[in-house]
Amino acid sequence: MKKVFVILTILTLLIVSACSSKSTGEDAGAEDKKWSPEKPIEVVAPAGPGGGWDTTARMVTQVFEEENLIDKRMPVVNKAGGGGAVGWAYIAGQKSSNHHLFVSSPPLILVPLNGQSQYSHEDFTPIANMIADYGAFAVKADSKWNTLTDLFEDMKTDPTKISVIGTSSPGSMDHMQFIKIAQAAGVDVKKVKYLSDPDGGGMTALLNGSVEVYSTGVAETVEQVRAGKIKVLGITAEERLEGEVLSDFPTTVEQGIDETFINWRGFFGPADMDPAAVEYYTAKFQELNDSGAWDEMRKKYGWNEMFITGDDYKDFLNKEREEMQVLLDELGLAK
Amino acid sequence: MEAFQGLMSGFQIAFSLSGIIFIFIGVFVGTFIGMMPGLGPISAIAIMIPVTYNMDPALALVMMAGVYYGAIFGGSTSSILLNAPGVAGTVATSFDGYPMAQQGKAGKALAIAAISSFVGGTISVVLLMMFSPLLASVAISFGPAEYFALMLLGLTAISSLSEGSTIKAFISAILGFMVVTIGIDSQTGTARFTFGNANLLEGIDFLVIALGLFALAEVCMLIFNRKDTSVSDNKNLGSMKLSKNDIKEMAGPMGRQSFLGFIIGVLPGAGATIASFIAYITEKKIAKNPEEFGKGSIKGVAAPETANNAATSGAFVPLLSLGIPGSGTTAVLLGAFLVLGIQPGPLLVQDHPDIFWGIIASMYVGNLFLLILNLPLVPYISKVLRIPRPMLISLVIIFSLIGVYALSFNTFDLYLLLAFGVIGFLMRIFSFPAPPFILAFILGGMMEQALRQTMTISNGNLYIFFTKPIALSLIILSLLSILFPIIKNRIKKPVG
Amino acid sequence: MLKSVNRKVALFLAAVAILFIFLSFQLPSYPYTEVDADIVPKGLGFLLLICSILLFFNNQEETEAERKKREIPRDELLMLLAVFGIILVYIFLLELIGFVIMTILFIFFTTWFLGYKKLISNLAVSVTFSLVIYLLFSYLLQINLPAGILPI
Known part of the structure; x- marks a missing residue:
């Protein structure tokens, strides 16, 4: 008897909840052209807690909520796996939802090109790019190379003596940023020895002399440079960055290598997102980008502003993909 | 002199009222997180970062460091009581902790774990304080060749983890090694054995294996013995009484493993898990009564628990003195430094001596808090085993499921967990030991990577191992540890 | 009898090893490395094959304790299968129905099924536990478990 009662209670609960969620969904804003969120917005970080995507997602939602730019909750949901592929597949399953966003960066282009994700940036709705980061190539402080040109000259004569280490696997970011610049400098990229250390042992391997070059992000090098342990031969930006130490890093362009690599980071929605919703989010991200709180956040993390939206963003992504495609084809890594 | 002043300012932070409060919050949250399977210190710290945004950096970091070592401290609880290791560093603790709890000595096992954690934590903080700047060079002395040799040494322990058939132990280890090859290969980007499934690209998480092979396989046994009430009826379940002999037995492992664990922790990438395994194995090798290991040996609990806590302090050496994160958790901690406007790096001790020494000093206080917090709880926590078996079984299952789900929020991992539960169960009934499987799973992946990195650097020349003194001596040591038992047997035979 | 069980296991493992070796040979090669992705798996596969052959011809007697482990009554095995079946259903419905409802149902039903007959305390535990978690x-950890159909 008691059991029947329990089951009945649960059933009633189920029915009540199902009804209530339906009714709220249908009433709101059917005629209104201006779209605004009706329920919490799920912000997906296609990686585990603690990484770059997760940090960006958490910081963006935090500023959105604290500055009252968006009055709905914005829970960050981690969908880790496959270098992002699992998260992207999840978003692809939320087609035409207006309450899902996710954060991504160059892997959204590289992972599909490597044949490890069936979804690429074209399967989503680009909303706004927020941040740019740049790559840095570091060597030990007592190394004989002082410029990228020195290094690349030696690589041209004897590539077997120089190993490059990075965090990501071959064909992904740390590898491709080095390849892109090295190729522009005339190095035979097929002879570049690249090692990956996914657990972040790159700096250790550089410091103890196991490898010669560390391909990484600019921020990772600053403190070691300041302490005089390593030197940065070049960063992949067009112009020098601002800030103590940072402004000392020579760019690739000023060393006569006409190539750059941008580690962009932006927000996307699922495919077929309502244009009114896209408009809403674009405006909100614009407000965020202009806010003082976000500026402070950027400074804390050493992120550079890079705000692109709409069709410009799409064009940028397409161009990035074309360039990567050419390089990967050259290496024979594209699938 | 400067260091002394720094240390004093560090102690001032640690002993200020707000310092004490935040250390307490940190270790409290840490213990709690550690006790819950699946909630690791990584997610806890990542989640805390936004909360600490506007706090005094020293206090915030002292608190987050507390979460880290608190989680390792508390992590032994579920290993001992439920055979469900929530944190990787406490798997080895379950080898003897769980049998002990099943013999009705849960309180004793938990008390041993807490005391050895405290001793390991405290001795290692002394080492950290005295040698941190000196050890910085040790921390980066290991390149791929040295790591390969270290992992090899670890793997030679497989035979000592077996009970009964050595072949079965080896098969178990090979299977563990095979499982870790699943996923994207880091050196080539090749997807291995993923069958086109995106969920497998990043490989199978350690926790899936640990909770499957240990917790779920144990659940199967509990289901068969669900009417057995010998554990829950035991009146002394929560008793923490340790005899003089018990303490004497703990003293050796605690002393030795505080040092060994600390040194292993200093090496980036090695960390608490490897330290705990190596501690367990070395103690078993030098013990007069190795046959007691695996059946509820006091040393078998004390050794890994001392070592994993000592290794946690060791992990602060590269982080604080070089700005190099040695593990996932310290990487997130490094991120926390950045948010608080502190640049962690080789200059931290000069730029922010208060923070450098504050964190170290806080660890004395934190470890003391952990002991005070944990010991009185032991009698109550042990009562978890009083929960009627049917309910305990369903709760352990749910705990394992939540733990794995919280990894990636993906039900695929849950199916995998279930599959490894079945594998673990089959391994048990056919007498294949699980510890070699998990050891090979932990070490194998790193070993393969290190070997291939080394080969890329040397252009395929094995001679490179002879040019590295540390690597060479570790390889010789591993050869000896394989040959020694064989030689010992040969010598014994004619006599006996 | 005893030997034949070990032999059956050995045959099964040999099959696994052969399958693994076969799959290792299918791995695409990567041009820029000294030790390619297939070397270690191939090595492991052959090692497993050798070990399973050794196990097959091993005449080490199984101990009494080891034999006992394998003797499981049929009913108990069915019980185990049923519990695994319930877990499967739980996983399958977790994201559809939501964490709270599924967990309440799982704990309540499994506990009852395994022979705990005090329904009130069972219900109390399953509801409190699920809600608290x-x-x-x-809210405290900001990790979102699937809400499912409940509007929380």
Whole structure:
């Protein structure tokens, strides 16, 4: 008897909840052209807690909520796996939802090109790019190379003596940023020895002399440079960055290598997102980008502003993909 | 002199009222997180970062460091009581902790774990304080060749983890090694054995294996013995009484493993898990009564628990003195430094001596808090085993499921967990030991990577191992540890 | 009898080894490395093959304790299968129905099924446990467990 009662209670609960969620969904804003969120917005970080995507997602939602730019909750949901592929597949399953966003960066282009994700940036709705980061190539402080040109000259004569280490696997970011610049400098990229250390042992391997070059992000090098342990031969930006130490890093362009690599980071929605919703989010991200709180956040993390939206963003992504495609084809890594 | 002043300012932070409060919050949250399977210190710290945004950096970091070592401290609880290791560093603790709890000595096992954690934590903080700047060079002395040799040494322990058939132990280890090859290969980007499934690209998480092979396989046994009430009826379940002999037995492992664990922790990438395994194995090798290991040996609990806590302090050496994160958790901690406007790096001790020494000093206080917090709880926590078996079984299952789900929020991992539960169960009934499987799973992946990195650097020349003194001596040591038992047997035979 | 069980296991493992070796040979090669992705798996596969052959011809006697482990009554095995079946259903419905409802149902039903007949305390535990965990994760830790059909 008691059991029947329990089951009945649960059933009633189920029915009540199902009804209530339906009714709220249908009433709101059917005629209104201006779209605004009706329920919490799920912000997906296609990686585990603690990484770059997760940090960006958490910081963006935090500023959105604290500055009252968006009055709905914005829970960050981690969908880790496959270098992002699992998260992207999840978003692809939320087609035409207006309450899902996710954060991504160059892997959204590289992972599909490597044949490890069936979804690429074209399967989503680009909303706004927020941040740019740049790559840095570091060597030990007592190394004989002082410029990228020195290094690349030696690589041209004897590539077997120089190993490059990075965090990501071959064909992904740390590898491709080095390849892109090295190729522009005339190095035979097929002879570049690249090692990956996914657990972040790159700096250790550089410091103890196991490898010669560390391909990484600019921020990772600053403190070691300041302490005089390593030197940065070049960063992949067009112009020098601002800030103590940072402004000392020579760019690739000023060393006569006409190539750059941008580690962009932006927000996307699922495919077929309502244009009114896209408009809403674009405006909100614009407000965020202009806010003082976000500026402070950027400074804390050493992120550079890079705000692109709409069709410009799409064009940028397409161009990035074309360039990567050419390089990967050259290496024979594209699938 | 400067260091002394720094240390004093560090102690001032640690002993200020707000310092004490935040250390307490940190270790409290840490213990709690550690006790819950699946909630690791990584997610806890990542989640805390936004909360600490506007706090005094020293206090915030002292608190987050507390979460880290608190989680390792508390992590032994579920290993001992439920055979469900929530944190990787406490798997080895379950080898003897769980049998002990099943013999009705849960309180004793938990008390041993807490005391050895405290001793390991405290001795290692002394080492950290005295040698941190000196050890910085040790921390980066290991390149791929040295790591390969270290992992090899670890793997030679497989035979000592077996009970009964050595072949079965080896098969178990090979299977563990095979499982870790699943996923994207880091050196080539090749997807291995993923069958086109995106969920497998990043490989199978350690926790899936640990909770499957240990917790779920144990659940199967509990289901068969669900009417057995010998554990829950035991009146002394929560008793923490340790005899003089018990303490004497703990003293050796605690002393030795505080040092060994600390040194292993200093090496980036090695960390608490490897330290705990190596501690367990070395103690078993030098013990007069190795046959007691695996059946509820006091040393078998004390050794890994001392070592994993000592290794946690060791992990602060590269982080604080070089700005190099040695593990996932310290990487997130490094991120926390950045948010608080502190640049962690080789200059931290000069730029922010208060923070450098504050964190170290806080660890004395934190470890003391952990002991005070944990010991009185032991009698109550042990009562978890009083929960009627049917309910305990369903709760352990749910705990394992939540733990794995919280990894990636993906039900695929849950199916995998279930599959490894079945594998673990089959391994048990056919007498294949699980510890070699998990050891090979932990070490194998790193070993393969290190070997291939080394080969890329040397252009395929094995001679490179002879040019590295540390690597060479570790390889010789591993050869000896394989040959020694064989030689010992040969010598014994004619006599006996 | 005893030997034949070990032999059956050995044959099974040999099959696994052969399958693994076969799959290792299918791995695409990567041009820029000294030790390619297939070397270690191939090595492991052959090692497993050798070990399973050794196990097959091993005449080490199984101990009494080891034999006992394998003797499981049929009913108990069915019980185990049923519990695994319930777990499968739980996983399958977790994201559809939501964490709270599924966990309440799972704990309540499994506990009852395994022979705990005090329904009131069972219900109390399953409801409190599920709600506490859910609230703890969602609000305190900001980790979102699937809400499913409940509007929380």
